[in-house]
Amino acid sequence: MAAVTLQDVAARAGVSQATASRVLNGSSRVPGVGVADRVRAAARELGYVPNAQAQALARASTGLLGLIVHDIADPYFSSIARGVQTAARTARKQVLLASTDRDFDIERESVSTFIAHRADAIVLAGSRQSGDLDRDLEAEFGRYRANGGRVVVIGQPLAFGGAVEPENYFASAELADALIAEGHTQFAVIGGPGSIRTGVDRRNGFVEALGRRGLTPLVEVSGEFTRDGGYSAARRLAGALQISPGAQAEPVCVFAVTDVMAIGAIAAWRELGLSVPDDIGIAGFDDIPTLRDYTPSLTTVVLPLEEIGRRAVELALRTDTDCDDLRERIPGRVILRDSTRLP
Amino acid sequence: MAAVTLQDVAARAGVSQATASRVLNGSSRVPGVGVADRVRAAARELGYVPNAQAQALARASTGLLGLIVHDIADPYFSSIARGVQTAARTARKQVLLASTDRDFDIERESVSTFIAHRADAIVLAGSRQSGDLDRDLEAEFGRYRANGGRVVVIGQPLAFGGAVEPENYFASAELADALIAEGHTQFAVIGGPGSIRTGVDRRNGFVEALGRRGLTPLVEVSGEFTRDGGYSAARRLAGALQISPGAQAEPVCVFAVTDVMAIGAIAAWRELGLSVPDDIGIAGFDDIPTLRDYTPSLTTVVLPLEEIGRRAVELALRTDTDCDDLRERIPGRVILRDSTRLP
DNA sequence: CTGAAAGCGCTTACAG
């Protein structure tokens, strides 16, 4: 049970605890030559591992960084998590991870727990509708920040703290423009849940860009941010549009706000005997790595997810300034591929 | 800076710190009615959040669970991580995550740091070649366990601690048998790095099962566990086999030890004008969700990854017994799909 | 049921 303690090390080295502490964990003071060596030798022989909890209590900081995502198994979030990990490692912070299953209660709990653990900073990578950050959460964050905690959100509105903003709206608008430039004139949209801002922004960016060209989606349907959400939305969409195999003058071009949904949509249409892109076109969003070799290759928008994660950590750890009003906008890049090719 | 302290709450409620502690965080003792309410009210009004670091120091346990993976952005590991998260949440533990980028030095560092943070348990989800768990790591784990720490590994050999063993070897053997039953007689293998046990087991299971039927792979190549690793290995393989479009009497059936590698392979062959499964067949391993709608659909083996993560946590948290010799074997399931269909 | 006090394992002014 009893792990080796700094006291033990000090005793064996024949110095005070303070000296042992300075040699092992402090940085500045250079002690007498023999002393430092003795202490280090004692620590090694005893297998001393400093107790980070005790250190955290004695210092002001825990070296912990909280990361909250909707679903760590979702490639979108796991890529962000990878970037967070990388940046955390270079900053010598440990990552506390919470995957909330898109449940806002769990999210709130996770925030409380991270605060209880006195994480030095919290990165909230979920996404929700504007202004929807609930009061409890805002209040907790407020106190947390007052006590020196830093908070950075990725892709969501927050009255305070830092923010990394993937430009979902603009990127989707660019996608619409690119598709129009390709010659498309008929569009439809598969959106996400109304409560998730990312999806809403993408939908809005796309639809409003169409509007600027005098176009309107023929249909809009929506579903969960999952393969199955895309699948069932796509069935409804095909029904609404009455598309039948080989009968399209110009294939309708559908924008699914997520690659994963787009994949579900293609699967649904394939079952219906519809061919992409000949009967119906589709574009996604995210450029998920494992999907890059898909056939037909998927028109999509890339977001530098890992970079987004890294930037969030950098914002969270900046000491030169308060987090407030630090906003980094991260542009997306449109990639036209086969799934929206016109005959 | 100064967060609200238990002392503050006690003062405002007019009770001792001990009583406040018992009301708020202790479980048993039911104090006088008014007392408990007063304390809770004070805590709420002050916005008290217990300091988990201090609690950890005073109690014996931190409520932290360390998870170490090779790459959190890899779907294999992120699915395991999801299972770990779920189980951790129900056990009211927090997850400390380390993604090592497949670097064993970083892995070792992560273990040390987790031990320093006095994680109650550590789940090591990497994978390496048999016996390759280095001495330093073994020594650290030894001390950790002596102090009450629990360690569970997923898919790797360890002389002590608990283990969750995906049955890579057997599942791959079953895959070989199933393929032979389908009528295949010509095989080749795309393996992974020799240092990673998972890949080695899969390769061995497959090749040895072939051997039992008197068959031998025509070629074996290998590469990194990535899309690009599969891509370049597949080019070498096609060169070695001199496969040209439309000229195969019986397409060779290739086993790539990973779905991600299989995808890279298909992409490589497509560039060479080879069609799957007519010119060459391929099977993967993992059944990655985003790949399920791939065309051609990929023959593969499913491993219940989330369950593996959950089981690992359950093993790590079992209190009825020491972790030692707790081994859970998790079987895989073969799924035959289009990518290995014979003409 | 409640409180005073010791202790968890460190760090860090403050003296020397």
Add this chain to the structure above:
DNA sequence: CTGAAAGCGCTTACAG
């Protein structure tokens, strides 16, 4: 350069 001591914020026997 080094040490004695206080303090970080809790929990938990031990008394009452």
